[in-house]
Amino acid sequence: MNIQGENKTQNRIYSLLPLWIVVGIFMIGPLLVMAVVSLMESNVYGGVHFKFSLSGYRQILFDTNLFDEIEFNPAYLIIIGRSFMLALVATFISLLIGFPAAYFISRQSNRVKNILIFLVTIPFWTNLLIRTFAWIIILGKGGVIESSFNFFGLLDEESSLNLMYTNSAILIGLVYSYLPLMVLPIYASMEKMDLRLLEAATDLYSNRIELIRKIILPLSMPGIIGGSILVFVPCLGAFIAPDLLGGGKKLLLGSLIQFQFSYARNWPFGAAMAMFLLALVILVLIFNARLNRKHREYASQK
Amino acid sequence: MTLKKVNAIEVKNVTKVYRSSNTETRALRNANLTIYDNEFFTLLGPSGCGKTTLLRLIAGFEDITEGSINLFDQEIVNLPPNKRPVNTVFQQYSLFPHLDVYENVAFGLRRLKKDESLTKKRTMEVLELVQMKDYATRKPNQLSGGQQQRVALARALAPEPKVLLLDEPLSALDLKLRQAMRYELKTLQRETGITFVFVTHDQEEALTMSDRIAVINEGEIQQIGEPEQIYESPSNKFVANFIGEANLLSGFCKTNGENGLCELYTGHSINLFVPSHIKQNDKVTIFIRPERIKIVKSSKDKSQLSISEFTYLGNAATIQLKSNEQIINVNLPIEDLKVFKKGDYVDIEFPKGSAQVID
């Protein structure tokens, strides 16, 4: 639609100019400055020494010992590996919990469906810090779980289950934080699914397990992939769950980066870690785009 | 008619090309037509043929690639839609959902800065005209499809446009309502005396409502004429096939002229007008409507034509005759339903003036 004699180009530029300026300066700008800082030398007083250096990146793998020798230090590699593993497991658990729920919701009447989806989205819009903090009350020493164990005499007053500050606690926090993001895209792809397909498959002698494996799972694949990305990416850089539920002992990438800026004050190293995290996320997104394209090609070949 | 006709719209050499990043679609190619004042004019064609594009060009919703459009001898191509004294009835009505019926109908008058009493008078007048006066305070989503249709008509008529453009306005209605609205639209056009330009893909709609029809296919105007003209003597195979049922039979001609003679590959001879440019014994296509063919009983030794399909339609029947790879469709009148049955051998006759050599 292009009305006779009206120039749209100018309008578009005026409408988009605020976006370009604000996001350009205050989002792209900071990322570029951070990239520069990651290539600088750190300053003992917590600032940046304006001199090109790869020390920020080198520090991810190597450490300087007392004798000024560079030696391999796996500590950060272990943190990276743990972040990756926890994010992966959290994504898988979210899928396991979210898939049947998404399917069940998608099969309800329109009214019920809308209400249930609204209930799924509410936690997403509430404060993540507070929702995670609620788990301290549940898991913590003397919290809901321990006091109910006490009540039933399964645990005496003095001892503790030590649920907090473990990988499991972090995992619960991560799944709890991002579960809605798994359910929504899966639900969206299931809702479009034609129920007649399931009837046709049953008519052709499929049992319920085969229905899931052969029909529902393949048809909701775009949603599963989308949901997994939406959960995996924020888990990778999560800060709140590892910080509150993992304590200081179990650092993850997100809390490690935050630590560099608030306590350790090693900006180039923190910036380098942030660049590394950003690169990981970009890789995941590229992988996702590839997967999507493949899926679309597959769909169009049918 | 002895009175000189006034040209309401002249479309001159109009071409419209849609360009997107890597494709070019030619929606309209060098279209020429003239629509007279006070006429019910229909643009007819299959979907994607360019008929709606032409309508949108007249309304000003698209920029023209080449050519010009005159409205009562005034060039309008460079005017935005709000400066053109034509109004549109949209396919999905496009009533403003946040305004009630009255405000929808008064919308154009308000933009034209008519004074309040005049706006009110005219709005109620057109609402009366489309029998929607009692619904003035309703919102569009509280109306049925047929009622929305009437409001859309009233909204477009209220500012007294010089030409009313209707983009498949009946296609969203169910069959019964559609048939009733045909009659109403035609009456409305006569009563208001406004020129209607009506876009449709439904040939029956076009034949029953129009004063004249332009048949469009693949961006080109195929034929312009009155309904009988288009039905009886289509100018090409596309028009013949698109409007009504048609037999397009192969054969060759023996003599040219008003009283020419051609022979079909089935062996039948037809007397018809053969234009002078057709050479003897060249393959030609002969057009004849199924209802114009007369069939008579015959027997196996006299005729090679037999009834291969017999489809009962209640008030008539269609039959298919087969001979030498040629298929001829014939409509059987009700009084002959019991006379013929599948497998019968028959002979056919072509009444004078029923057949035509076609390009």
Place this chain on the structure above:
Amino acid sequence: MLAKNKKTKFRYVWNFPGFGGWTAIFFGFLYVPIFVLVCYSFNSSKFAMIWTGFSFRWYAKLFSNDDIQTATINSLIVAFAAAPLATIIATFSALALVRGGEFRFREFSNGLITLPLMVPEIVTAVATLIFFASLGINFGLINVIIAHTVFCIPFAFMPIKAALEAMDPNLELAARDLYSDKTSTFKTITLPLLTPGILSGFMLAFVISIDDFIITLMVAGGGSTTLPVYIYSMVKMGVSPEVNAVSSLMLGFSIFIVSLYWFFNRKINN
């Protein structure tokens, strides 16, 4: 013999046994922690985790806590500045991107809008911190407002874009056809029909700004603590029951705003 054929309960083929119960557990998992938190905010005990009885004392205490009040005011100032800014930018962007057809900077602009969603929040947070620190930009709350505006744009954009896409583009053409010029078409048709979408966008941006913690934690200087950052410091110092009360209030507030948003959205769809 026929009587022995017990009729099994009919079940549609698309109805899977056990999925309903699983979904109930799923919702339980989502809501039980919130429920527990709210319950404990009425706990009279001085120790956050040990239940002794029902009481409003922690809510009462909130009103005499100056720090909490300052933090709340800061949160509101930031949200009431950042959400409208983000909404305005998002509205103009949506108009250009949905109604503008194809043009050269389309993909680029779409990318800019979604960028704050793609980049992990902790990265955005530290990058913004470095940016402000290295350029010496230190205007207290204004720093926070700028960071929030950027982050809220995609959230404001989504419902506005959806509302524009749901709107029949022929409505604007119909108005033009009925002698309305560009400006009056925008005023009489586009803007009124877009208002619910813009309001929804504003509310989402507002909630996101009020709730944001990580970016604020990194960007906010000493005097510009917002409520979530204050809650964080309280949690870090040891959980006091006051935290439960202020957290419950924040949760209630967010849920209220999002419910409003939902209500508006249903109005758009009807």
